[in-house]
Amino acid sequence: MATHCYIKKLQLHNFRNHSSFELDSSDNSVVVTGKNGVGKTNILEAISLLAKSNGMKKAKASEMQNKFSNENWTVHYGFFNGVDFNSIGIAKNFNKKLIQIDGKMQSGYSSLYRISNVIWLIPQMDYILLSSPSDRLKFLDRIVSLFKENYTYCYMKYRKAKHERSKLLRENILDENWLSSLENVMAVNAVNILRMRLSVLTTLQDTIDNQSTEFFPKASLKLSSQLTSSDTAEYFQNRLEENREKDSLTGRVTFCVNNDKFQVFYQGRDIPINLCSTGEQKLLLLSIILSSVKARCIHHNKAPLLLLDDIMSHLDEHYRRVLIEEVLSIQCQTWITDVDQNNFGSYADSFRFIELQYI
Ligand SMILES: Nc1ncnc2c1ncn2[C@@H]1O[C@H](COP(=O)(O)OP(=O)(O)OP(=O)(O)O)[C@@H](O)[C@H]1O
Ligand SMILES: [Mg+2]
Known part of the structure; x- marks a missing residue:
């Protein structure tokens, strides 16, 4: 404990x-x-x-x-x-x-x-699980960083390299060495980011499942990603390289851990949180936060x-x-x-x- x-x-x-x-x-x-x-x-x-x-x-x-x-x-x-x-x-x-x-x-x-x-639940977060996929992912990331000390560091490195790569592509600076070194940083960190997200989700889901029946409604948490946990950094880097042209045209990153989709369902009923009543949504959110704190207390010092x-x-x-x-x-x-x-x-x-x- x-x-x-x-x-x-x-x-x-x-x-x-x-x-x-x-x-x-x-x-x-x-x-x-x-x-x-x-x-x-x-x-x-x-x-x-x-x-x-x-x-x-x-x-x-x-x-x-x-x-x-x-x-x-x-x-x-x-x-x-x-x-x-x-x-x-x-x-x-x-x-x-x-x-x-x-x-x-x-x-x-x-x-x-x-x-x-520190972790918090404030009224401004009431609709966080109903808002955009990127806000939902940010919510998950906050929880992951509670468990993994180097998560924020990995994420910052990934984001910085992603930003620099997008800038090179936008300005049509197609320097092979420069691009591939940035893609390497992105790939190494992306693989770590996904592994940390998945590992925390497993721990958190276990804790939620083991809460007593008296507890708040329980959530089922799902993460879908373009990567799988067994994909290597080399695999990710190859995807970045083959998407350079498309990325420079769209101004987006086609293959990316920012595209991961975090979803919350009401356990047992198997309905997504956006179909739950307002009260149920708030209870599920509180249930996730409390279970995160509990999981962190069980698994960390x-x-x-x-x-x-x-x-x-x-x-x-x-x-x-x-x-x-x-x-x-x-x-x-x-x-x-x-x-x-x-x-x-x-x-x-x-x-x-x-x-x-x-x-
Ligand atoms: N920079 C600031 N300088 C001075 N007062 C500020 C500043 N920022 C916010 N306040 C004031 O602080 C007061 C208290 O805000 P706070 O949100 O902490 O209240 P609260 O006790 O939580 O109220 P509630 O019960 O309505 O949530 C508000 O009246 C607000 O206008
Ligand atoms: Mg207040």
Whole structure:
């Protein structure tokens, strides 16, 4: 079972509407309550910066800046990494971010991503599984990166080479060595990307299938790709080479892991998620996220943090209870926002409650 990782201390300074906010917590999960607009989601956004440079709202550093202060925003985290504590600081510096870990300035995000792992479910994601194939694939990729540390790195390398190859083809620079070296980078990484996607899907599907019958509706996950898991990088590279002419005419990449199709079905009924009711769609999405966190806790040594923004309003009483019990049993620090503390009823002792007030 995974080691518990958690935020012990959180301090926001000039971050969105929080000119100054400080919280000491334990390893318990946290429920942030308060009226609409008081700043609950902004706290989760600050935490999400531990996993993604532009956070869960994909915002720029300047958007996070408190509109009423000229002093740059900073977020400090006292983070227990399973063994000891890290002091992490993220701050706005012009339009970029500075990252400091244990007093040392970092040149990029990689050290941070190695320490912390965060996954979230926010209202903006409600329709993610119904939206375009590329958005669905991005959702899957986020889950894969939760399990595979070098996934994002592989994906960035693949994307960079793909972008450069498209540029050469568009500008009709048909330099054989240059093109084939880019295609080689694409091929090697594409094969790894597909293998990692398939391996995580198998692990996740196993976890979903083993959830109790009391759990949320279960999803069947399917990925179809132009590649198979046994295809080699050489095979992929040959496909890229033979499609150069077509790709230069269409401006697209005919053979590509970005064309992979990720689909979600309601298990047992075998209907795709887009034919499910709105409530069922939300339950399936939550079911996938919770199962991902659980799978990650079972198969990896460090539990991620889970952020659930405004989740209770979607759920009836039965599913509220299922969610709370699941969160408590997964044993990862979960941050939940809600307008109403009463939704946690008899479980109140198991959470740390923070009630925000307008200042
Ligand atoms: N850069 C900023 N500077 C100052 N205030 C901001 C900034 N960005 C957002 N806000 C304000 O922060 C407030 C709190 O937003 P937040 O989304 O966190 O509220 P919330 O408590 O989650 O509300 P709800 O219950 O409606 O979801 C909003 O009133 C918003 O206008
Ligand atoms: Mg909110």
